[in-house]
Amino acid sequence: MNVEQTIEKLYVVFIRRPLTVLRIEVNKLGKKHKCYVCGQTFRAFYPYRTDSASASSFLKELNMIGRGVDDFGCFYCNSSDRERHLFMFFDKLNLWQEFTQAHVLHFAPESNLSQSIRRMKPAQYVMGDLYPSNDEITRIDLTDIQFPDNSFDFVICNHVLEHVPNDRKAMREIFRVLREGGRGILQTPYSSILGKTFEDTNINSDEMRIRFYGEATHVRVYGCDLFERLEESGFRLEVVKNDELYSRNECSYYGVDHEEGLILVSK
Numbered sequence: 001m002n003v004e005q006t007i008e009k010l011y012v013v014f015i016r017r018p019l020t021v022l023r024i025e026v027n028k029l030g031k032k033h034k035c036y037v038c039g040q041t042f043r044a045f046y047p048y049r050t051d052s053a054s055a056s057s058f059l060k061e062l063n064m065i066g067r068g069v070d071d072f073g074c075f076y077c078n079s080s081d082r083e084r085h086l087f088m089f090f091d092k093l094n095l096w097q098e099f100t101q102a103h104v105l106h107f108a109p110e111s112n113l114s115q116s117i118r119r120m121k122p123a124q125y126v127m128g129d130l131y132p133s134n135d136e137i138t139r140i141d142l143t144d145i146q147f148p149d150n151s152f153d154f155v156i157c158n159h160v161l162e163h164v165p166n167d168r169k170a171m172r173e174i175f176r177v178l179r180e181g182g183r184g185i186l187q188t189p190y191s192s193i194l195g196k197t198f199e200d201t202n203i204n205s206d207e208m209r210i211r212f213y214g215e216a217t218h219v220r221v222y223g224c225d226l227f228e229r230l231e232e233s234g235f236r237l238e239v240v241k242n243d244e245l246y247s248r249n250e251c252s253y254y255g256v257d258h259e260e261g262l263i264l265v266s267k
């Protein structure tokens with residue numbers, strides 16, 4: 001190890017890490033926000049890796065709904081804004097009980113939400129992901145779901161469709177595996193300014209996708225025609241407005257986007 005590396009290591013061990021710990025501890029003393037999932041209070045949520053200040057001027061113009069990147073994560077339970085928001089919707093709409101004895105497909109499962117769904121004792125609970133992070137999660141391609149028609153009573157797919165190149169096929173597949181009368185939650189960020197979804201195959205590098213779509217792994221910015229796409233896939237659509245359930249102050253307190261409604265679909 002040379003002198004520079006030694007100084008860098010000393011800096012990390014004796015200055016940067018203690019400062020980070022101190023910042024987290026001071027944050028925990030605050031009461032400005034509360035995590036709806038774990039109930040802890042603190043001064044601020046931690047931001048997503050691309051916060052709103054670092055968004056491109058293009059994205060800043062789009063009034064993105066459901067892109068909560070500043071009030072993002074809870075230091076205690078690691079819940080994200082979109083995960084907390086589902087807890088809030090499920091409580092107000094009494095959706096938890098629908099999981100009892102139900103066949104549930106949860107795509108890209110959030111850990112707190114998974115635990116709460118399990119507690120409702122579903123008859124079958126399948127966690128799926130294109131890139132499973134552990135053995136409990138089944139590898140499932142949303143555009144080719146390896147389950148028969150009418151397999152599930154409930155499908156949860158929270159902030160996934162914006163990553164899927166052939167999203168219409170994914171929507172049709174989710175529709176296919178839902179039983180008649182089954183329901184799904186299909187949250188995805190969208191622009192309230194754009195009438196039409198913006199996607200262009202020439203936007204083909206990480207840098208360009210971050211600039212135009214907000215994330216290297218996003219393949220589009222949905223416009224308000226998102227809802228038409230869902231209906232064209234066969235779903236009956238009900239968007240439950242957040243403002244009818246929670247005040248803006250409550251949304252700020254819990255760190256969720258008050259403009260983001262619940263995109264509830266049924267077959």
Ligand SMILES: [Zn+2]
Pocket residue numbers: 035036037038039040074075076077078079
């Ligand atoms: Zn929490």
